[in-house]
Amino acid sequence: MANRNVLTLSQVSKHKSKIDCWVVIDGRVLNVTKFLEEHPGGDDVLLEVAGKDSSKEFYAVGHSKAAQNLLLKYQVGTLEGYVLQETDDGKQASVAKETKKEMSAFVVKDDAIQKFAPLLELFVPLAVAGSYFCYRYITAVSQI
Numbered sequence: 001m002a003n004r005n006v007l008t009l010s011q012v013s014k015h016k017s018k019i020d021c022w023v024v025i026d027g028r029v030l031n032v033t034k035f036l037e038e039h040p041g042g043d044d045v046l047l048e049v050a051g052k053d054s055s056k057e058f059y060a061v062g063h064s065k066a067a068q069n070l071l072l073k074y075q076v077g078t079l080e081g082y083v084l085q086e087t088d089d090g091k092q093a094s095v096a097k098e099t100k101k102e103m104s105a106f107v108v109k110d111d112a113i114q115k116f117a118p119l120l121e122l123f124v125p126l127a128v129a130g131s132y133f134c135y136r137y138i139t140a141v142s143q144i
């Protein structure tokens with residue numbers, strides 16, 4: 001499936017001519033070569049952003065819902081760093097930015113605290129009791 005084709009921005013940047021024009025919108029890599037002539041906004045605006053992420057420019061124009069649906073037709077892949085989220089029927093699929101890797105490291109750190117909590121619960125009362133008996137022993141010895 002073309003949508004599972006993961007592409008880097010550097011790969012996309014190689015397609016920026018009138019006969020081979022790719023753009024990125026919301027993490028979707030779109031081959032708009034055949035759409036250049038049909039685009040109601042003209043081919044020049046598309047060629048200006050060819051080979052780049054043009055999400056900002058796309059939304060700045062205030063494209064209609066129909067235009068947002070139409071772009072799905074031209075998807076040839078997904079930009080690296082984005083994940084494909086498919087619906088149950090597999091018809092409509094959205095692309096979302098991958099969550100940062102630091103998040104999982106944070107969760108692992110949290111798990112470690114949870115793991116040592118029962119040990120701390122046992123060790124702290126033992127340390128208190130030990131200190132008390134040491135104190136009692138030292139005071140008893142010094143009275144002899």
Ligand code: HEM
Pocket residue numbers: 023025030032035039040041042045046049054057058061062063064065066067068070071074
């Ligand atoms: C595959 C991607 C794109 C599709 C399918 C698309 C589709 C459309 C459609 C259907 C319209 C007619 C108005 C509407 O329905 O909103 C339109 C107008 C326009 N588009 Fe796009 N477009 C795309 C990408 C872009 C990009 C990346 C830019 C800017 C860099 C752009 C700039 C414009 C402009 C300036 C108009 C004219 C707006 C107006 O007359 O008010 N489009 N586009």
